Amino acid sequence: MKPSLLLLVLITFSRTYAQKSEIFKGIGEIAEMEMRSHRNVIDASRIGSLTGASTNFDVKYYRCEWNVDPNIWQIAGKITTHFVMKSTDHVIAFDLADNLTVSTVEQRNISLPFTRSNNTITITFPASIPVDVKDSVSISYSGVPSSADAYFVTSTHGSGATLAPIMWTLSEPYGARNWWPCKNGLDDKADSIDVYITYPSAYKAASNGILTNETVAAGKRTSYWKHRYPIASYLVCFAVTNYLVFDHSLDILGDNVKMQTFCYPESQATFEAGGMAALNQIDFFSNLFEKYPFRKEKYGHVQFGYGGGMEHQTASFMGSMNESLMAHELAHQWFGDKITCGSWEDIWLNEGFATHLASMFMENKYPATAITNRKSEITFITSNTAGSVRVSDVNNINRIFNQRLSYYKGSHLLFMLRWILGEAVFKTAIKNYLQDPAIAYGFATTAMLKNHLETASGKNLNYFFDQWFTGEGFPTYHIDWYPSNNTVEVKLNQTTSHPSVGFFQLPVPLLFRNSVTNEEKLVTLNNISNGQVFSENLGFTADQVIFDPEAWLISRNNVLTKVSSSLPVTFSNFNAACSDNDVEVKWETSEEVNAAYFEVQKSSDAIQWYAIGQVEAAGNSQTKMVYSFNDIGAGTKQSYYRIAEKDYDGKEQYTRIVSSSCGNVSRLNVVLAPNPVKDRLIFNVDNQPENLSGSVYGINGIVADPRLSGLIIRDHNEIDVARLPSGLYILKLISKDQKTATSTRFLKE
Structure with a gap:
């Protein structure tokens, strides 16, 4: 995003949220504050390779020893890494x-040779280290981390006599290597x-884990922090x-969890109060999915000089104690710290979840503002028609931390999953995910x-992730609805904002x-295709309808139209084909609301029509119909066919016109014995062709039983018809090349 466009978005965004309660700060504001911490001072063109560390070893432990002074922009340190070789x-x-x-x-304590290039340090051992053998190496280094990046910062706070470094x-995402030697990728946690x-004794230091010991000597203080949980390098701080x-x-559920707050003296009141408020958030999240994941050590807030926050493991760096910001960074301890995205293309597993959990907390505490906030978020998500939640360019920090996609849209994927799966199933799935x-x-x-x-759900969600994680854009719904007595008919259509997705499959609440x-x-309508029509019994006559009243779905510019008459049947398919000397017409509807029956019509000139058959409508469901009739009299002449749908209210509508010539098929000579038939239909065919197939139809031309359609007739010319009820039926036989066929009737006892 270019700076000018970003500024415009921020201005628009600020105006939107200025109308909200000061208590309920928008998650988008937090996302933007967080991203300023990463992107405004980082030139993505200088990132280069994400990691040059070799993959032939697995880090087990880092001992980090740093000597710093907040007045001086430099670092000196010694990093001892214990590792296990993955290959000799x-x-x-x-x-x-x-x-x-x-x-x-x-x-x-024995010096090793090393080389430096491309932001890596390559170390050579005197002999190969075998696979699965544990060893260690210590790297002593010093220098001034790059001033062009925000990964290592010196600044001041306070003013006048209270000014302090x-x-x-x-x-x-990539900056650990800018100030300490480590494995910089997302593939190896210590x-x-x-x-x-070690630092001047006038100050205090905060870091990951538990403050185990402090010593002061010669004007220097050394703080020892111990952390005994797996940790990604970018979360060390x-x-x-x-x-x-x-x-x-x-x-928390029987565990005593320590909360520790580090703040500037001038911020004492707000940070101390914020620390107390965060206890409620820890309790809320621990009861939502599982206990706080680092409960054996602590959760801490550490004030720093940016307006947003950063979820360093057990020690969130905070620019302020905004309630939503606190919830967002705390949620990262589960989603981002305990479970870390395995690639920056999956950053939504960190940021989308943290944004969503913060929304859950705020909606629980301030339910009156929940729907307004959700709608504002959806408006922001749909302010641009393109972009996937999946990060398409992991070398671009602006793309990784895209507020609209990684934070907002990622969060609303979870809203939609909660809606599709239900709260109980969703929570079960997330608990299992966290505990896997x-x-x-x-x-x-x-x-x-x-x-x-x-x-957890037993559902195949390929379609959902194809459409919402990989795909781009969102749907716009066009909804026609017709109330009648105590029922309502609804027709759903949608257009999509981006060509990557032709249709978004969702349950639509009205x-x-x-x-x-x-x-x-x-009413919730399971919308799986365009043109679907539904009929719902309301128990009253509706005069109003509201689309997605609780704002579960990502959509925009939806149009709801109340129509003055019953919704028409939608024909999705119609064709005619030869079967023996007969014509077989097939049609398919997406629904049959208000349909009484279907009339099969024939014409010799496509102008004058007459009825040749009738089929009762099946009701409000996707319906496939087959009607077969003898058309020998047509010879080789062209005949035309169509279906007329007759409504209960007397209205009609028609399919397209199709044509067929079915009079030039040679007839097979077939003998049924016995006839009437009790259980098994046995027949003989003169000059029986290879690859003969058979089907049993009712006298109305509809397949009598799906199991008796398209049967392959081989050595034994018999068909089990025991399941058929008593009545008159038609056996149709036709060769694979459709050049020979026959139809003959039989009576089932």
Whole structure:
């Protein structure tokens, strides 16, 4: 997104949300604040390769020792990595920005040779390390991290006499390598880390996990943070300034969870109050899906110099204590930290979920604003017709953190899944997803989430993810509705905003009302194709209808039209074909609301028509009809056919006209014995051709039983008709080349 367009979006967005309650800040505002932390100061053209680290080893542990001063933009450190070889090799490589200087690399205090290029450090061991063998290496380095990026920052807070320096890190998505040697990709979490931060003793430091020990010597303080959960490199963090620290705790389903807040002295009141408010959010989310995933250690807020937030594991960096922002960053501890997207193309598994859970919390606390907020979000999602939730360019930070797609639309995919599957099934699926041992405290893909949703629901969701995750755009519904007595007829059509999706399959909710009696009923129509017509018994005559009253669906510019007469039958298919010396006409409707019967009509000139058969309508369902009749008299002349649909109210409508010549088929000579038939129809055919097929029809020309249609007649000329009720039937036999055929009647006892 270009800066000028971004500014326009922000202005429009700000005006929209200015009309809302100050309590209920829009999730979109939070998304934009978060993205400013990543994109406004990052030049995507300089990203280069996402990771150059080798894949022949698995990180088990990082011991991070850093020496910093928030007054000085530089870092010195020593990172000791314990790893296990995945394949026998004598070389491994870590990610580390080229502008940082490596002084030594050691293996058990023995120096190792290394090379630097393309933001990697390649280390050579004196001998190959066998597969599955655990080893370690220590990298000592120092330097000034790039000032062009927002991954390592020094700044100030306060003013006048309270002015103080601050240093913080912010590594998402690619920036961990800019300030420490690690594996920078989304494929390897360390099982645990220890963080030792040494800095001037006037300050305090915050990091991941538990503050286990602090020592002060020679004007320097060293804080030791221990974290014993798997962690992705971009979630490792620290911040240093003159923090005030507040401790709280909460009992969550029998576990005592520590809450720790680090804030500037001038922000004491708001951050201390915010920390207390966050306890309710932890309780809400823990009861929603599962307990807080890092409950053996802590959850913390750490104030830093950006307006948004960053979900560092167990230590969310916060620009403010906005209630929605707190909920969003806390939700990331489940979605983003415990389970991390396995590719940046699946960032919605982090951001869409966090946005959605924050909405769930705010809707639970402030239900009066829920629908207004959902509608505003949908308006923003549909403000552009293109773009998929799947990130199409993982090298583009603006695309990864696209507010409209990764945050908003990702969140509303979950709204729609809740609507399609139901709340109970959806929650079961998400619980199973969070607790799946293959991905818990690891990485996940959209396919893995989809698998859990399908397993819990028993539904195939290929169509949904093809349309809503991979596909682009949204539907616009065109709805005709006709009330009659206590029923309503509804016809659904839709157009799509982007050619990648021709039709969006969704259950469509419509709320029908009678403004006089104040009666209302919510009707859900399973819309699987254009032109579907539904008939619903309301119990009253509706004079109003509201589309999607609770704003579950992503759609825009929907048009609802009340029509003055019953909705017409929709013919979706009609054709005529030869069968023996007979004509077989087939037609298909998408529905049959108000249809009484179908009349088969014939003409020799397509002008004058007469009826040759009649079939009763089946009712309000997708219907396939077959009518067969003898047309030998037509010879080789062209005949024309159509179907007239007759409504109960006397109206008619017609299919298109089709033609057929069916008088030039040679007739087979067939003998039935016995006839009448009790259980098995036995017949002999003179000069029987190969690949003969047979079908049994009722006297009305409709297939008598689907199991008795298109039967392959081989060595034994007999058909089991025991299931047929008593009556008169027609046996039709025809060769594969359709040059020989016959029809003969039989009586079933």
